[in-house]
Amino acid sequence: MSNNAETKKVKEPLIRIAARDPLPFWKSWGIRIIAFLLAFVVYVLVVYAFTELTPVETFKYIFKGAFGTTPKRLFGEITLWKTIRDIMLLFGVALALTPAFKMRYWNIGGEGQILIGGLMSIIIMRCVSPYIQDPWLIVVMAVCSALAGAIWSAIPGIFKATHNTNETLFTLMMNYIAIQLVAFINIVWEKKKGSGTLGMINADTQQGWLPQEFMSKIVGDDGYAFIVLFVVLIAVFMFFYMKRSKHGYEISVVGDSHNTARYAGISVKQVIIRTAAISGAICGFIGFLIVSGSSHTVSVDTANSRGFTAIIVAWLGKLNVFYMLLVSAMLVILNNGASELASKAGLNISLSDVLTGVVLFFILASELFVNYKLIFRHSKREEA
Amino acid sequence: MFDFFSSVFTTHFVRAAVIKGIPLLYGATGEIITEKSGHLNLGIPGIMYMGAIGGLLGAYLYEKCGGMALLTGGNFVVPVAMVLAILGCILFSLFGGLIYSVLTITFRANQNVTGLALTTFGMGLANFLGGSVSKLTVAKVSIALTYTGKAFKLNIPFLSDKLGVFGEIFFSYGLMTYLAIAIALIAAYILKRTRVGLSLRAVGENPAAADAAGINVTKYKYTAILIGSVIAGMGGLAYVMEYIGGVWQNSVLGDTGWLAIALVIFVLWKPANAILGSLLFGALCVLFNYVNVGPAMQEIIKMLPYVVTVVILVISSLRKKRENQPPQALGLPYFREDR
Numbered sequence: 001m002s003n004n005a006e007t008k009k010v011k012e013p014l015i016r017i018a019a020r021d022p023l024p025f026w027k028s029w030g031i032r033i034i035a036f037l038l039a040f041v042v043y044v045l046v047v048y049a050f051t052e053l054t055p056v057e058t059f060k061y062i063f064k065g066a067f068g069t070t071p072k073r074l075f076g077e078i079t080l081w082k083t084i085r086d087i088m089l090l091f092g093v094a095l096a097l098t099p100a101f102k103m104r105y106w107n108i109g110g111e112g113q114i115l116i117g118g119l120m121s122i123i124i125m126r127c128v129s130p131y132i133q134d135p136w137l138i139v140v141m142a143v144c145s146a147l148a149g150a151i152w153s154a155i156p157g158i159f160k161a162t163h164n165t166n167e168t169l170f171t172l173m174m175n176y177i178a179i180q181l182v183a184f185i186n187i188v189w190e191k192k193k194g195s196g197t198l199g200m201i202n203a204d205t206q207q208g209w210l211p212q213e214f215m216s217k218i219v220g221d222d223g224y225a226f227i228v229l230f231v232v233l234i235a236v237f238m239f240f241y242m243k244r245s246k247h248g249y250e251i252s253v254v255g256d257s258h259n260t261a262r263y264a265g266i267s268v269k270q271v272i273i274r275t276a277a278i279s280g281a282i283c284g285f286i287g288f289l290i291v292s293g294s295s296h297t298v299s300v301d302t303a304n305s306r307g308f309t310a311i312i313v314a315w316l317g318k319l320n321v322f323y324m325l326l327v328s329a330m331l332v333i334l335n336n337g338a339s340e341l342a343s344k345a346g347l348n349i350s351l352s353d354v355l356t357g358v359v360l361f362f363i364l365a366s367e368l369f370v371n372y373k374l375i376f377r378h379s380k381r382e383e384a
Numbered sequence: 385m386f387d388f389f390s391s392v393f394t395t396h397f398v399r400a401a402v403i404k405g406i407p408l409l410y411g412a413t414g415e416i417i418t419e420k421s422g423h424l425n426l427g428i429p430g431i432m433y434m435g436a437i438g439g440l441l442g443a444y445l446y447e448k449c450g451g452m453a454l455l456t457g458g459n460f461v462v463p464v465a466m467v468l469a470i471l472g473c474i475l476f477s478l479f480g481g482l483i484y485s486v487l488t489i490t491f492r493a494n495q496n497v498t499g500l501a502l503t504t505f506g507m508g509l510a511n512f513l514g515g516s517v518s519k520l521t522v523a524k525v526s527i528a529l530t531y532t533g534k535a536f537k538l539n540i541p542f543l544s545d546k547l548g549v550f551g552e553i554f555f556s557y558g559l560m561t562y563l564a565i566a567i568a569l570i571a572a573y574i575l576k577r578t579r580v581g582l583s584l585r586a587v588g589e590n591p592a593a594a595d596a597a598g599i600n601v602t603k604y605k606y607t608a609i610l611i612g613s614v615i616a617g618m619g620g621l622a623y624v625m626e627y628i629g630g631v632w633q634n635s636v637l638g639d640t641g642w643l644a645i646a647l648v649i650f651v652l653w654k655p656a657n658a659i660l661g662s663l664l665f666g667a668l669c670v671l672f673n674y675v676n677v678g679p680a681m682q683e684i685i686k687m688l689p690y691v692v693t694v695v696i697l698v699i700s701s702l703r704k705k706r707e708n709q710p711p712q713a714l715g716l717p718y719f720r721e722d723r
Contacts (some may be wrong), residue, residue, distance in 0.1 A: 017721070018721055019707065019719075050516070106715075108496065142388065146472075163701045163702055164701060165698055165701040166701070168424065169710075172426075173649075173693050180687035183686075184680055187679050189682060311497060311500055315496075316497075347512065348513075349515075350510075353508020354508040355506050356504060356505075357501055357502070357505025357509075358499040358505070361498075364487050364491065364493040364494075368490075368491045
């Protein structure tokens, strides 16, 4: 009896959190949209605090920063195309991470895998271009970049598969090894002594450059049609690879439970290494796209934190191809827009990172309300 | 060969290694305490940035924005400047830690994603405030705090100059250096020898078992993450004050934060080892200034800390010694209802 009395004295917490069944589509997205709107209220307030721009002006500058000034010539606009390029590249890296994350393998080495791919492209552009001419040179570059990325990613993968080495920490370290390798090459092959940069490779012959004239009738001279095309192809491939192929099925089983996979006769080791390699290969290919389709050089900033941002994209996009495209677009538009805001107000351009961070925190927090229900003390509905 | 050693291992080199290594020691100690609670905080680089800018702003308010006239009658008083800097640092890094812990513990957000978002945010916040401060404050100047920078470099007067090489190697540093070593030793003691430490390790190894044993898992996690964040933030402060000398530059910390995370692995989650480990990492970071290999090879030398870390990570997973493994529940969320 005394036991009973004691248990009664224990105070019931004000709020309990319990898992809930998946919400209907409109409800879960309603929650996320509310979170996004709340984030935007904070966003506008922060902007107002620092720049005294009204919300309407804020939107105007974000629009201008992301889409450019002359909406009538929409497809000839440089700003717009840079935004589209950034969206597609970020989306591409997120696609690359998808199979690894589905397997619950934290590949946070996208940054390094992109850089190694880009570096490989540059090496081939520089060293092989006298011997092979353009269409084939580009093919060789693409294949070798993907291979380099695959190898860079397979190294942690192999150790994860055979010795259960922590892949989060391993892939993280591989990023910085790649960054230093790129810095090394930048000095070995520097264009002007002491500059520490490569400059554009093959600027005169344009060998190994993805031709910018491609579809220029439609997209204008500054378009990045090839980048868009290739990333869309990757997206289609990834959609079917994950949903319809045997590999995709194996990946999701291994992700759920190694033991189940083993009982089902799946070689867990093989799946881990293969998936890590595929993830790295696509990252390497994105590196090739950046180098060949846009920058024509490689530096430590080539990946531009896309390897890290893509992790956020993949997670918030729930590894769903369409959602990930949406999240990439949101992040890039916010980022480019906020850069315009900051420069307009004469403030440091990193304002965009602060604002992006605010939005991300709100969306991350909102997942609680999607996945769990809060039960208040004395709540009548709790028996449901 | 002897020439090589005598030209590299000078007292100057050792001092440079220590000053470069101390921020890593703070970062690593903070991250170890955090990881012992089962949370892999990849926001540490961002938190170190926040600590750095917070400390600089605290001192900036004192040195440039009239704080001197207000508090100490127009004279520069060393302890006041240092206390304000440390307070600013604690405030900012606590804010960073609070964002991370609320999101990952209470809101159950993914640790890696939250951490990376926090790093973006923290770096951005520091660069934004540091770069815009001349626009935003009444002082209209950028952050270049000569007095406070010097204050943080003040060393022990007698010991540092009367004891020759010995004094130069051991006693020629500012307050933050000795504080870092003290914090690391205290952390090592608490983790290994006290009940609180045992409970914290239990939370990181197996939160369900800890919960069943009556340990308040949530409380331990919050405390560990917040304390860890503040310690890591102090690393940012030590870097900008002792190493840079009180001046803000864009992205001033470079990859210090990631090196600190590497150091955690390198010392196998033991704060006492981190003291020597940070010295080694500091030495590897400054080595390129002392060996004559040309600028290209310098970049390869800068790669060494990461390569060494990978090697240690692989070796420790090969040997499978249980005390050398990461906390078992590292990076995994814990919800009581999930069982």
